[in-house]
Amino acid sequence: MQVQTLNYPFRNDLQLPAKQVLAAGFFDGLHLGHQNLIKTAVRLARIQKIPVAVLTFDRHPALVYQPESVDSNYQYLTPLNRKLELLEQLGVDTVYIAEFNPIFAHLEPKDFVEQFLMKLHLKALVAGFDWTFGPKTLANMDLLRQLVHRRFEIYEIPSLNFGQRKISSTHIRASLKTGQMAEANLFLGYNYQNEGLVVHGYQMGRQLGFPTANLSMSNEQFIPRIGVYVSRVKVGQTWWPAMTSIGRNITFKRGDNPLTIEANLLDFDQDLYGKTLQIEWLDYLRDEVKFADASALIAQLHQDQENTELYFRK
Known part of the structure; x- marks a missing residue:
């Protein structure tokens, strides 16, 4: 598995495949919901015989877009090295780690699509129903479809539930905080x-x-x-x-x-x-x-x- 750091604006010598499937998200914890999304991207890529990549970020997006709602000393369920280990096990070919420099963090949604996503030679993008690429009140999946305008395929993955509970990093954190290890490990899948x-x-x-x-x-x-x-x-x-x-x-x-x-x-x-x-x-x-x-x-x-x-x- 290859790992590439993406600095905006892109270097001219960035090596990219002609076409690829991209799974997008921060994926903290890489729980069963995340795994379902990434496995979908892997299957799409294998069917079309093209590479599959994951786009993630060098820090939690909330630290950039909602700093007032999170502790600056944010603790991760899967720090980067652990996340990369799990992604490799899922069959991912390439991981792109986008650095949240000041210019990138303040890209308008349209510029993010035109100057970032379109540069990655996408055949398809797979993301969760709640994925955002900027302020969540604006840069959501509905806007993404409008901005892309069918230039590549978009697959929106719904939440994965266990009973009445959504499998999420938030619920896993709550389980770990209360010593409910069986539930946390069940939702993680490991x-x-x-x-x-x-x-x-x-x-x-x-x-x-x-x-x-x-x-x-x-x-x-x-x-x-x-x-x-x-x-x-x-x-x-x-x-x-x-x-x-x-x-x-x-x-x-x-x-x-x-x-x-x-x-x-x-x-x-x-x-x-x-x-x-x-x-x-x-x-x-x-x-x-x-x-x-x-x-x-x-x-x-x-x-x-x-x-x-x-x-x-x-």
Whole structure:
């Protein structure tokens, strides 16, 4: 899969196929609804024997068009590297990452079509019913059809629902915030994942008999709610069952404790310092609790381990 960064205005040496199918959207989370859209684009391209590409952006469009409605420190369900990994699995040939420079961000809808989309040699564009290419009150799919005027085909994909609920990044975030991992993973179509670098911590886990890998994660990643989880951790090419805590070590308070992510890999005894690991969140076990002393915490950790082992046996 090729990855190209698009800077507006385009360079004259931009390499493009004669015709291609384009799936457009930000696709944070790449959930089942997004996958349905992209798979539609892949099928169209394969039928016509032309390449299929995805157009996404270097930051969430809301940060540009609705900055008052989102935190400037926006956290993503799928940071760019994770998004690219998932797109490659879906069979995409090329990913275009459009940079929201000031000129591009303030393009009028007509100019976006004429000076951007038309330059990509489109045979067809596939997008969700709610895709916008500017202020959402104006630059919607109805206006897109008018501006394109049949110069390429437009396929509008409706929302994908589970029961009465729309599968959306918003609902997935809400599930992750409340520890509803089964629902979040169901809507995603895969197990939610974060990535972190193993760093040195206070080594409290080792002193308690439950050594942990302390994971330092980038601020752009969306982290599930505080608590203890059944998880899997990828070391090299192997996934290891683990119980993982997201919390502030409130039993051993040292002033204002920072948030830590500590994974105890079951039946594992290797040095992980300095390694980058992927962690999948499978099930929420319990909230973080302040215990009276270390012995009470150890007893609970044994129970957490038993519940984690039971999860994997099932």
